[in-house]
Amino acid sequence: MIKNLLVPLSFLLIFFSQTHGQNIKIHGLVTDKNSGIPFVTIEANKSLKTQTDTKGHFTLFVDAGKPVVLKTLAVGYKSLNIELGALQRDTTLNWVLEQENNTLENVIISATRKPENIRNIAASVSIVSKKKLESEMTINPDLSTILANQVPGFAPTAQTGNNVGQNLRGRPMLVMVDGVSQSSPLRNAEVDLRSIDPSVLQRIEVVKGATAIYGNGAAGGLxxxxxxxxxxxxxxxxxxxxxxxxxxxxxxxxxxxxxxxxxxxxxxxxxxxxxxxxxxxxxxxxxxxxxxxxxxxxxxxxxxxxxxxxxxxxxxxxxxxxxxxxxxxxxxxxxxxxxxxxxxxxxxxxxxxxxxxxxxxxxxxxxxxxxxxxxxxxxxxxxxxxxxxxxxxxxxxxxxxxxxxxxxxxxxxxxxxxxxxxxxxxxxxxxxxxxxxxxxxxxxxxxxxxxxxxxxxxxxxxxxxxxxxxxxxxxxxxxxxxxxxxxxxxxxxxxxxxxxxxxxxxxxxxxxxxxxxxxxxxxxxxxxxxxxxxxxxxxxxxxxxxxxxxxxxxxxxxxxxxxxxxxxxxxxxxxxxxxxxxxxxxxxxxxxxxxxxxxxxxxxxxxxxxxxxxxxxxxxxxxxxxxxxxxxxxxxxxxxxxxxxxxxxxxxxxxxxxxxxxxxxxxxxxxxxxxxxxxxxxxxxxxxxxxxxxxxxxxxxxxxxxxxxxxxxxxxxxxxxxxxxxxxxxxxxxxxxxxxxxxxxxxxxxxxxxxxxxxxxxxxxxxxxxxxxxxxxxxxxxxxxx
Missing domain, CATH: 2.40.170.20 (TonB-dependent receptor, beta-barrel domain)
Structure with a gap:
């Protein structure tokens, strides 16, 4: 059971924890046999947490002389627990995670403009993962159709080159590519869903309901x-x-x-x-x-x-x-x-x-x-x-x-x-x-x-x-x-x-x-x-x-x-x-x-x-x-x-x-x-x-x-x-x-x-x-x- 989830973007705690007397450093690399896995959440003793960087590297500071249990959480990978016992010196630890189908609970999103575990988001979010994208593209690569099939609250597709009437919960949404708006509230031409080909997408993140953090144009979500x-x-x-x-x-x-x-x-x-x-x-x-x-x-x-x-x-x-x-x-x-x-x-x-x-x-x-x-x-x-x-x-x-x-x-x-x-x-x-x-x-x-x-x-x-x-x-x-x-x-x-x-x-x-x-x-x-x-x-x-x-x-x-x-x-x-x-x-x-x-x-x-x-x-x-x-x-x-x-x-x-x-x-x-x-x-x-x-x-x-x-x-x-x-x-x-x-x-x-x-x-x-x-x-x- 996942307990004691901490504040997002917790790799910053590496530095903060040093100011509180934690002096044993655990660092290493998390991979999937081929490459480092970014944004893996690593939890120590259910009270400390960090994340891997974009290359899969991590660093975590713990108390000397106390037993340490580490747990990993990552999108599309099985969680892994490791008991290290009491540590007396800095330790290097490299993990290899096993892939599994994505589940709703482990998806990391950027609804708050930073990597976040979906369990920490107090809003309705939907994630179209890379695996779901590939499955939908096997049938039809049209993004308006993919979103209509995968996202509750998103209006049905008309199978056309525009998205008139396709909105989130009855209000206009802000369509973005890596956080950059493709929509214009000045003249809503309702064509913004078709802004990029799905073959170059890692995933699609959908946040439903008005969102203040992105401001102008996001009355229905993003x-x-x-x-x-x-x-x-x-x-x-x-x-x-x-x-x-x-x-x-x-x-x-x-x-x-x-x-x-x-x-x-x-x-x-x-x-x-x-x-x-x-x-x-x-x-x-x-x-x-x-x-x-x-x-x-x-x-x-x-x-x-x-x-x-x-x-x-x-x-x-x-x-x-x-x-x-x-x-x-x-x-x-x-x-x-x-x-x-x-x-x-x-x-x-x-x-x-x-x-x-x-x-x-x-x-x-x-x-x-x-x-x-x-x-x-x-x-x-x-x-x-x-x-x-x-x-x-x-x-x-x-x-x-x-x-x-x-x-x-x-x-x-x-x-x-x-x-x-x-x-x-x-x-x-x-x-x-x-x-x-x-x-x-x-x-x-x-x-x-x-x-x-x-x-x-x-x-x-x-x-x-x-x-x-x-x-x-x-x-x-x-x-x-x-x-x-x-x-x-x-x-x-x-x-x-x-x-x-x-x-x-x-x-x-x-x-x-x-x-x-x-x-x-x-x-x-x-x-x-x-x-x-x-x-x-x-x-x-x-x-x-x-x-x-x-x-x-x-x-x-x-x-x-x-x-x-x-x-x-x-x-x-x-x-x-x-x-x-x-x-x-x-x-x-x-x-x-x-x-x-x-x-x-x-x-x-x-x-x-x-x-x-x-x-x-x-x-x-x-x-x-x-x-x-x-x-x-x-x-x-x-x-x-x-x-x-x-x-x-x-x-x-x-x-x-x-x-x-x-x-x-x-x-x-x-x-x-x-x-x-x-x-x-x-x-x-x-x-x-x-x-x-x-x-x-x-x-x-x-x-x-x-x-x-x-x-x-x-x-x-x-x-x-x-x-x-x-x-x-x-x-x-x-x-x-x-x-x-x-x-x-x-x-x-x-x-x-x-x-x-x-x-x-x-x-x-x-x-x-x-x-x-x-x-x-x-x-x-x-x-x-x-």
Missing amino acids: INYITLIPDTAAKFAGKTSVNLNGSLINPKNSGGGRINQMFYGKVGKIDYVASGTYEQTGEYKDAKGDVVGPNYSLGETDSYNAFFKIGYQPTKNQRLQLMYNMYSSLQNSNFTLVNGNLATGQKATGILGKPLGIPTGVDYNHNIHLSYKIDSILLNTSLTFDTYFEKRKDVFYVSLGRFDGGDGQSLATNDKKGARIFLETPVLQTSALKATLAYGADFLKDKTAQPLVDGRTWVPEMDMTNLAPFAQASITTLKDLIFTTGLRLEHVNINVNDYKTLRTTNATGGTLTPSFDVTGGKLKYKTYLYNAALKYNHFELFSPFISFSQGFSVMDIGLALREAKVNSIDKINTDAVKVNNYEAGFQSTYQNLTFLASVYKSTSKLGIEVVYDAATGLFNTARSPEEIYGFELAANYKMMPSLEFGASYSYTEGKRDIDNNGKFDDGVDKYMNGRRISAPKITGTVTYSPLSVLDLTLNYTGIGSRNRFEKNSAGVYNGNEGAVKAYNLFSFAGSYRANKNTNITLGVENLFNQDYFPARAQWFMQPGFYSKGRGTSINLGLSVSY
Whole structure:
């Protein structure tokens, strides 16, 4: 039983303990036969704790003459206990850990911006491990699909190039790569999930609920893509992976392929990873063998990813790291859209022909990230400094007859530069009370705009400067009671130049919104964000937590600016959204069973829901107070070493206070629509390894029904308010290790060829997006390591 867990980032206690008279040093290396294992937790006599560095080295000080029992805890490895007896001199100890399947209790995450054991986090977190990523990629490498299958509370996928309606618990989330934001609250283009290829990820960390420590844009939580680190001590190693995929229902023109080449290794104090990926998909076919509607379809898409990371460790307690990632994914379709019919249920599809406009998707997304970390400076303080740059362009579909009586195709541009400093200092360490203080500041410069491809301005450039100092304290008392609290101060300035709105028209050319000049200016925001949480870890059978956290996001400023009905931005409602998130839950571990449960409520005095205006046929923003609530359940059971089960259930509901009287149950109050609140979701997984070289996985994702709105006078639902009918999807992943270096995989998506409309197609209620889901498809893969 794991007891007496101490404050995170505990390798700093090495230095602190020296000041308290502990004078026997235990040091060494923890490996997995091939290389050092980073961030292994090493516990001494259930009262002292440290972690290995990025190379697997550790140092720990204990009292002389007292018996010592050491225990290891590491992600994906079996724990190991060693009794050393009473030590009289410094000791060198090297361990070799045995790998095992990841469990929920041992995963280390960075929810608090530093390595942390999941048992110490007083919030709902989900980890998509490297093993789960590889299993999902065997079926489909689309990250929006992987997250929908693996993360409770995350909305179902639409199998398209954008992630409209995919959020966390009904609120927008912050998508990051190694802590660098890929999202922009200035204009939420809802394309940020597809920012990187999953082949270069070590894991995905998902923190649900408003989070104050990351600030602007994280009102619903965060998704952090953690990139690869070398897993070998060799100077040069590599892996080549090739995949072929296509429809099993109608194979004609559906064939696609994917190739990834990766090199990695360690040379002296330098480690590196370099990867290149190219993927081309064929035509996507539904369960009837027909072409899936081409609007944002992932069919006929060319994707590229180039990734490079190099690390330099001059000493054991320092690391300098540079990462570059480029991602592009553009649809080059041979089909023009045939709209669906919402009244009759006729699906959208395509006919051969050149689509209007330029290819849609991620034109480019460049990320450069430089970080420096030192484990101990003044007062045993650790320091991490980051600087980063991101530049991306996304292209959207052509809107027919919308602008000045003609067609228009928009794109979103985003240019970020930023820097962060993060420090942590051990404040107190006694037998009864231990405390650390984390503090720092984030600086971000974000320029975002949404012009049309032909050069006309739809959303003017918004230039945001965001400075946010913060402090976070962590206190452990009674050995197992962990209390965290923190404060963040957001300073946001947004500059907008004078601009002219675009005239929009209806199908007959009539004016819906006129064109007029708008005076620009500066928008200023300043607010405090507070968080507090409590968790008790004494019993593995019942480890409860409660938390309160505030989130903040400048509303979708770009959407408000392009919809302007007044001649100055200081007259437009651009108030920010501040969210209060309340949550309670527990983790329970009994032998090979782990169970997680949480309930939550999220409130805000202002919301930002995109609602449909039947009079104009346009989507506008509603700024009513909001209340969202729900619960999540997750379980994992390892029946035997070769057989494991997993399941989850998530439910979310939300309402708007239309009359702004502080109540959400009046007759005029409304449920939030499908774009914000997803239908209930249930997932299940069975993993079976009958042989040491064979892994078989069966996945299930079920989307429940949700019907909260009435049909309009035309007999159909308004946009974003469509009723969702339940559907059930199964998939299969198989992996066979032919020899030490060769792996063969087989993935089957939609195993039983369910004929269905994805949830988004049902609630969106737009004829061009009323497409069926993909039918049964196959993915064959071969990978060779060397």
